[in-house]
Amino acid sequence: MPFLVRAQGVPACPGADNDFMGIFARKKYTAAVVGLGRIGFSLGMDAKREQPASHTMALMANRSIEIIAGADCDVHRADEWKSFMESKRRAPAVFYSTKELYGSVHPDIVVVAVNEASHLGECLDAIQSRPSLVILEKPVALDTAEAMKIRAAASEFSVPVMVNHERRFSADYIAARDFLPRIGEIQRVRAELDSGLRVYAPQFEKDGSYSLIHDGTHLVDIVRFLLGVELSSPRVTGIFRDKDGIVRNFTAHYATSRIPDIEISMSGRSKFFSFGIDILGTLGRICIGNGYAKFYERRESRLYTGFYSLSNAKIRVPKKTGYFSNMVQNAVDFLSARAPLVSPLDEAIADLRVLEEIKAQLK
Ligand SMILES: NC(=O)c1ccc[n+]([C@@H]2O[C@H](COP(=O)([O-])OP(=O)(O)OC[C@H]3O[C@@H](n4cnc5c(N)ncnc54)[C@H](O)[C@@H]3O)[C@@H](O)[C@H]2O)c1
Incomplete structure (x- = not known):
C-alpha cells in the first residue's frame, strides 16, 4: 500500500480531481496501459515525432514509474507490445481484456488509450478498479452525457482522472x-x-x-x-x-x-x-x-x-517541448503531492461542452 501524505498549501487547478492531490505519495508508481495502439504504443516509434510520443514510451522514460501491465483486445497488438517490452528487458503482464487485467493486477496508474467509442466503458472499469489515478485519452467521451457518467464514477470511487490534452504540458x-x-x-x-x-x-x-x-x-x-x-x-x-x-x-x-x-x-x-x-x-x-x-x-x-x-x-x-513526458511527470507530481493536475477531467468536460454548442448549430 502507498504511504499517505495529504497535499498541503499547493494551489489546486480548477476541477474536483485536485481534491485528491497527493494522497498516494511514494517513490515508485506502478502503471498499466489499456489500449496498445498508436497513442498507447506505436507512435513511440515514429522517427519524425518528438519522443516520447506514446504512453508506453513516456511511462518507460519516467524513473518514478514501472509499467506492470498492458491490455488490448487485439491479440496481435498486445503480443507486439509484449515482444517490444521484452526487448527492453521489461516483463509486464499482458492481457487481452481489461477484465483479466483488473482481476490480476492493481496498478497505481491506469492509462485508458482506447478508441473513443470505448472511452466510457473502459474508463468506468478503470475507475472501479480504484487506481490512484486514471490518465484518459482525449476526448473525454463521445458526448457530455457520457462524460458526466465518468465524472460521477470518479467522484463515487474517489479516483482522480486527468485527460491527455498534451499542449497544456508543452x-x-x-x-x-x-x-x-x-x-x-x-x-x-x-x-x-x-x-x-x-x-x-x-x-x-x-x-x-x-x-x-x-x-x-x-x-x-x-x-x-x-x-x-x-x-x-x-x-x-x-x-x-x-x-x-x-x-x-x-x-x-x-x-x-x-x-x-x-x-x-x-x-x-x-x-x-x-x-x-x-x-x-x-x-x-x-x-x-x-x-x-x-x-x-x-x-x-x-x-x-x-x-x-x-x-x-x-x-x-x-x-x-516535452509535451508527453511533462504530462506523465505531472501525474507523478500529483501523486507525490508536489503539484495539482494541469489537465483535470472537469477542464476536458468544459471543452466537450464548447464543442457540443458548436455541434448543435451544425446539425
Ligand atoms: N493526445 C493525442 O494527441 C492523441 C493522439 C492520437 C490518438 N489519441 C486518442 O487516443 C485514443 C486511441 O487512439 P489511437 O489513435 O491510439 O487508436 P488505435 O486504434 O491506434 O488504438 C486503440 C487501441 O485500443 C484497443 N481497444 C479498443 N477498445 C478496447 C477495449 N475495450 N479493451 C482493450 N483494448 C481496446 C484497440 O484494439 C487498439 O489497439 C483515441 O481516443 C484518440 O482520440 C490522442
Missing part, C-alpha cells in the same frame, strides 16, 4: 502563456485546425470519427488554457457541406468581456494537417501551432521615424 505553449501579459490587451484570437477529416455529420457520432470532436477538443482546450476564457453561445458562420451533406468547414465566433473577438475555425477538406493560434494584442502578437512558435513585441520602428513596429521578441523555447 514548453512552447507554456512559453506563450507566460508571454501573454507582454502583448497588452488582447484584441482578437484566431484558432484554426485544417485537415482532410470530415468536421461533422450525425452518422459519425457513434464512434467520434469526426474532427470537431477528434482534434477539435485539442483546439478548444488550448484556447481555453492559454486565454483563461470560457467560450459559450457561439455565432457559427461559414458552414460548408459537401455533396453528401457532411460539414467540411465552419467558423465559430465568440465575444467575452475581456476579448471581443475569438474565432475557432475548422476545415475538413484540406489536403494537409495544420493546427495553430494567432493572438493579436495591443503591444504584440503570438503565433503558435504545430511546428512553429513566434513571439512579437512592439519596438521603435526601423522603417519609419516616429512609429512602432512588431519585432521578434527574445524568447527561449526549448527545442524539445
Whole structure:
C-alpha cells in the first residue's frame, strides 16, 4: 500500500480531481496501459515525432514509474507490445481484456488509450478498479452525457482522472502563456485546425470519427488554457457541406468581456494537417501551432521615424517541448503531492461542452 501524505498549501487547478492531490505519495508508481495502439504504443516509434510520443514510451522514460501491465483486445497488438517490452528487458503482464487485467493486477496508474467509442466503458472499469489515478485519452467521451457518467464514477470511487490534452504540458505553449501579459490587451484570437477529416455529420457520432470532436477538443482546450476564457453561445458562420451533406468547414465566433473577438475555425477538406493560434494584442502578437512558435513585441520602428513596429521578441523555447513526458511527470507530481493536475477531467468536460454548442448549430 502507498504511504499517505495529504497535499498541503499547493494551489489546486480548477476541477474536483485536485481534491485528491497527493494522497498516494511514494517513490515508485506502478502503471498499466489499456489500449496498445498508436497513442498507447506505436507512435513511440515514429522517427519524425518528438519522443516520447506514446504512453508506453513516456511511462518507460519516467524513473518514478514501472509499467506492470498492458491490455488490448487485439491479440496481435498486445503480443507486439509484449515482444517490444521484452526487448527492453521489461516483463509486464499482458492481457487481452481489461477484465483479466483488473482481476490480476492493481496498478497505481491506469492509462485508458482506447478508441473513443470505448472511452466510457473502459474508463468506468478503470475507475472501479480504484487506481490512484486514471490518465484518459482525449476526448473525454463521445458526448457530455457520457462524460458526466465518468465524472460521477470518479467522484463515487474517489479516483482522480486527468485527460491527455498534451499542449497544456508543452514548453512552447507554456512559453506563450507566460508571454501573454507582454502583448497588452488582447484584441482578437484566431484558432484554426485544417485537415482532410470530415468536421461533422450525425452518422459519425457513434464512434467520434469526426474532427470537431477528434482534434477539435485539442483546439478548444488550448484556447481555453492559454486565454483563461470560457467560450459559450457561439455565432457559427461559414458552414460548408459537401455533396453528401457532411460539414467540411465552419467558423465559430465568440465575444467575452475581456476579448471581443475569438474565432475557432475548422476545415475538413484540406489536403494537409495544420493546427495553430494567432493572438493579436495591443503591444504584440503570438503565433503558435504545430511546428512553429513566434513571439512579437512592439519596438521603435526601423522603417519609419516616429512609429512602432512588431519585432521578434527574445524568447527561449526549448527545442524539445516535452509535451508527453511533462504530462506523465505531472501525474507523478500529483501523486507525490508536489503539484495539482494541469489537465483535470472537469477542464476536458468544459471543452466537450464548447464543442457540443458548436455541434448543435451544425446539425
Ligand atoms: N493526445 C493525442 O494527441 C492523441 C493522439 C492520437 C490518438 N489519441 C486518442 O487516443 C485514443 C486511441 O487512439 P489511437 O489513435 O491510439 O487508436 P488505435 O486504434 O491506434 O488504438 C486503440 C487501441 O485500443 C484497443 N481497444 C479498443 N477498445 C478496447 C477495449 N475495450 N479493451 C482493450 N483494448 C481496446 C484497440 O484494439 C487498439 O489497439 C483515441 O481516443 C484518440 O482520440 C490522442
